[in-house]
Amino acid sequence: MALTAEIIGVGTELLLGNTVNTDARDISEGLSALGINVYFHTVVGDNPERLKSAVDIAKSRSDIIITTGGLGPTYDDLTKQTLAQCFGKPLIYNDEIAQGIRDYFASRGFSNMTENNMQQAMLPEGCVIFRNGNGTAPGCGFEAEGKHVLMLPGPPSECKGMFDECAVPYLKRLTDDGEIFSHNIHIFGRGESDVEDQLRPMMKRLENPTLAPYAGNGEVKLRLTARAATREEAETLMAPVLKELREELGDVVYGVDVNTLEETVIGLLKEAGKTLATAESCTGGLISKRLTDISGASAAYMGGVIAYSNDAKRLFLNVNGDVLENEGAVSDPVARQMAAGARAKLGTDLALGVTGIAGPGSDGTEKPVGLVYIALGTPEAMYCKELTLGNSRARNRLMSANYALDMVRRYLTGLPV
């Protein structure tokens, strides 16, 4: 019988709509991967009575209670006191943690550590201490009244870091039927429901490992999760399924256990020792922004042009004025000339040219909103793809950038562009 968990976010800023509860999302994703069912999220403010009522409700319906937030040094940080009280545990001063907090301040050259910081060194009796790699407030886990209680800090980087490093090992010990291992399969070029339809027989058939689809940013991610005594055993269980998935899905799989399409592209470029330039019209810098989000992109990405106006297309990229006039800025030949111009100017191996009507307004021609041309110039050939997208400006820009990056990925891995 799988364990059930509930996440209680503590913080008035969440109830004021000042911040969004990404901690609950991050922890939920992690718990799913562990095979733990999450049935409820709750958010309460920095109010001990309402927090106590939320904990009492959670005790009545969940095996594992995970709180986020309210572990800091200020007077409204009351999660530890309240949880300790709910479960009849005294708080004990921990010398080692206190010293760690003093060291943290000293190492950063802060001389202004006030004594209320020492409140963070008070921890429930008999708990497992979770060290904070990204801040001062420690978290902890303990068992009481047949429930498992875990407390994590609120700031997202501290919460996620501590969850991965401390809470996951703690929770793995609770599951008596082995550990959980997983792989993420990243897909671009297919819709979620489409992928789901195709894989439904496989998903139904599989018991260990299991397979679950996730969608976001115009991409699809499959998570393959195995439960086994060792990593080797898990890999043995997953290997034939990974192979089957690759056969089923083919070359829309752009990576396993990777981060993003842009990180994949930068990695492939560096691996091949090739350079890339961009010439963007409708995406207006979204492709270059995403490429340069990746630290170290400068080794492979040389730069490019935001050719938003026709003048910019002519002056920076030598797009032919007659072609602009006759074919229109949103056309196959203009995309090709943009890519060729960027490639010639910067002397790169590859260059992208993107022109389209992002919308919501038309470009004053008969061409529909959502029409996009993406050209990829390479030493061997110039490729050009025509897309017919929808009416949403944001989505048209996102998908155009995705398709452009994917064309580079396909070229560099020897697939048909």
Added chain:
Amino acid sequence: MALTAEIIGVGTELLLGNTVNTDARDISEGLSALGINVYFHTVVGDNPERLKSAVDIAKSRSDIIITTGGLGPTYDDLTKQTLAQCFGKPLIYNDEIAQGIRDYFASRGFSNMTENNMQQAMLPEGCVIFRNGNGTAPGCGFEAEGKHVLMLPGPPSECKGMFDECAVPYLKRLTDDGEIFSHNIHIFGRGESDVEDQLRPMMKRLENPTLAPYAGNGEVKLRLTARAATREEAETLMAPVLKELREELGDVVYGVDVNTLEETVIGLLKEAGKTLATAESCTGGLISKRLTDISGASAAYMGGVIAYSNDAKRLFLNVNGDVLENEGAVSDPVARQMAAGARAKLGTDLALGVTGIAGPGSDGTEKPVGLVYIALGTPEAMYCKELTLGNSRARNRLMSANYALDMVRRYLTGLPV
């Protein structure tokens, strides 16, 4: 006595960590502005029993229950059925809504409307219908057992649209001491705690209107909220405070009731009939991406260059090779030459040049990570600002883009750049 509200998000995808609960954030922010206290958020999956238990708990502790999600046509969309059952209301078929759904499909040229879409036309008896401006599923509001129940769709754009257009007017009628009117004051160039310190005496003194700060994306927003019988009365209450705020804060206020810095800049450019170009190194397209997020940007933003490599700086922008060599790519003269080059090449009124070390790695010189130069070329003068930011690549890029946009804003409104 202020009313209290609870938001119940319905959707297994939230519990799997597949999506983040931005609906709760958006609605909470809106409820705060209405003077309604939010004490709890809850999230449950697409499971009628657990949804019923969450509604029962909400009934026992909140005056207003707002659900998000589970209004669609598929079998796991069960919010309406469950809520109607919890409050003893039958669901009634609504002809007009049914016709609206048929029209929606027809207008999009979809011939594949299945009959389960008609489930969306079933609504609780006696409810106020909330029309969906961004999708097919209608929402609704009703009163029962002394509670107010509102149901909104899950997709963020549908949820926020319906909340603003339908739920806010519905909720305003529930507050017996007048309506709520507000203004948002947008600030760039000051930190949140800094602004809060300065305004604390004012915030403490004010009763109607009230003032609350919000921070995000490197900016600060103040919300001024008045309760009054009419808009005129509210404006009379708010006018002296707005004046006082402008005097207190000065020219860091970049707008009242505006959207973003980039939208403000595009608006100011169009108003002045001026054009802008960009030359970006460390921001790598973030500025152009943000400008072209704004629909209609092409009237004022001509394009520019992503001068990520030194070659791109020389070839597209005529940055002097000796200066690059002697001063380094991250330097005041290079920023100025980048702006000058973009401005000359595209013949725009204004041009930005941005060069810096985004990090986390250094550029191989002695210069620190976080050092950024931003130049603004104008017909009268060339301005250049030096920033010393921190170690986070993402934040350095964000703040550099913010400062660059703000320099354009300051120039166009006659302020010292």
